[in-house]
Amino acid sequence: MTASIPRFVASAPRAHIVDGLHEHGAVIVEGVLNADVLARFNAEIDPLLARVSPKRTYLNPVIDYFYGDCVRQITGMAARSRIFAEEILCHPFYADLCDAILGPNCARYQLNVAQVMDRGPGADQQLLHRDEDVWVHLPRPHAEVQLASVIALVDFRAELGATVVVPGSHRWERERQPQPEELACAEMPAGSAVVYLGSTIHAGGRNATTDGWRRGMHMSFVVGWLRTEDNNYLSTPPQIARTLPRRSQELLGYVAHDAIAVGGGYLGAVDLLDPIELLAQGKI
Ligand SMILES: [Fe+2]
Numbered sequence: 001m002t003a004s005i006p007r008f009v010a011s012a013p014r015a016h017i018v019d020g021l022h023e024h025g026a027v028i029v030e031g032v033l034n035a036d037v038l039a040r041f042n043a044e045i046d047p048l049l050a051r052v053s054p055k056r057t058y059l060n061p062v063i064d065y066f067y068g069d070c071v072r073q074i075t076g077m078a079a080r081s082r083i084f085a086e087e088i089l090c091h092p093f094y095a096d097l098c099d100a101i102l103g104p105n106c107a108r109y110q111l112n113v114a115q116v117m118d119r120g121p122g123a124d125q126q127l128l129h130r131d132e133d134v135w136v137h138l139p140r141p142h143a144e145v146q147l148a149s150v151i152a153l154v155d156f157r158a159e160l161g162a163t164v165v166v167p168g169s170h171r172w173e174r175e176r177q178p179q180p181e182e183l184a185c186a187e188m189p190a191g192s193a194v195v196y197l198g199s200t201i202h203a204g205g206r207n208a209t210t211d212g213w214r215r216g217m218h219m220s221f222v223v224g225w226l227r228t229e230d231n232n233y234l235s236t237p238p239q240i241a242r243t244l245p246r247r248s249q250e251l252l253g254y255v256a257h258d259a260i261a262v263g264g265g266y267l268g269a270v271d272l273l274d275p276i277e278l279l280a281q282g283k284i
Contacts, residue, residue: 001158003167003184005194010093017195018100025170025200026186032093033151033191041083042153042215048074048081049118049215070123070207076235077114077217078244078252084114085236088151088219090247097195098147098221105143106223107259111251112146113230116153117204119161119214125206128166128178131220132198134229140174146198148220150186154213158185161207161214163194169201198222224257225267238284249276 006020010031020027033041052072058064067073078085089111102109131148132138138145156162163186166178178201185205186194196202198220207214222228232252233241241249249255255276257267270278278284 001164001183001185002181005165005167005184005186014096014100018097021097021101021195021197024167026165026167026184026194026196026202028186028188028192028194029093030189030192032091032193033088035191037083037087038153038191041081041088044081044083045074045116045153049116052118054120066127068123070120071204072116072118072120072213074116075113075230077116078111078232078248079236079240085244085248089114089251090245094147094149094219094221101144101147101197102221102223105145106225107257107262107264108224108250108255109147109221110224110228110253110257111230111232112148112220112222112228114217114219115230116215116217117150119204119207119216121207121210121212123161123204123207123214125161125164126203128164128201128203130169130199130201131196135226138226144197144199145223145226146220147195147222148198148200148218149193149195150204151193151217151219152188152190153215153217155190156186156188156192156214156216158187158205159208160212161205162187163216164203164205165194165196166201170197170199172201221251224253225259228253238279242279242282246276246280249279254279 005028007028054072055069098109132146150163165184256274
């Protein structure tokens with residue numbers, strides 16, 4: 001792994017980070033979560049992870065194989081973690097990047113999925129993949145539909161299974177396979193994020209340690225007119241969503257995607273109204 005990923009600090013001008021994303025398909029940004037948020041979030045999810053077994057089934061055998069049986073995972077984070085729902089989901093760093101990358105291609109963007117992935121000893125490297133391939137029916141080429149990231153909740157080292165990324169692969173022909181020297185390892189201190197486009201090839205790295213867990217959280221956003229990986233309305237149902245900030249509700253998809261001003265229509269209505277208003281009125 002000899003390729004490299006451009007590296008920034010979270011206070012860097014957003015335009016520089018966005019340019020890096022467009023140019024290389026991936027960037028590492030240090031200090032996205034400050035030490036205080038990181039410590040509180042880790043403390044909040046410790047007991048959740050303690051109740052999760054890495055040996056479980058997923059929705060089909062292909063996904064069973066993809067995740068393997070050495071990884072503890074939590075999704076539906078907005079319902080399970082107040083710190084996630086109020087501070088991480090709504091983090092202005094992500095808002096800035098989503099505004100720049102996804103904003104031109106939708107009336108509003110939404111959370112796709114937030115998924116803690118605690119990769120334990122023996123976890124193999126994932127298959128190299130593009131996250132946007134979950135929307136395989138989308139014709140190509142297409143405008144950017146997804147902004148993805150993996151947030152390091154512990155220090156990401158190569159032997160612990162730091163995310164492997166193929167910089168520049170967002171511009172490749174579909175059939176091109178990466179060579180070993182085209183891979184880069186996203187080593188980074190806890191609180192950093194490797195941010196990448198949906199079209200960038202990457203994989204969770206192999207955990208070669210005997211006792212270390214690579215705790216990270218995939219968090220990705222998608223244009224508001226695509227179906228999300230996590231069913232956010234069911235994972236964070238109305239009785240919980242109504243207790244969250246309006247911005248969180250919006251990012252969970254509780255607001256209509258209204259493209260009428262640009263000549264389109266609306267999506268996600270309830271009783272032909274905007275569900276976020278019905279939620280505020282206690283009607284859902
Ligand atoms: Fe992925």
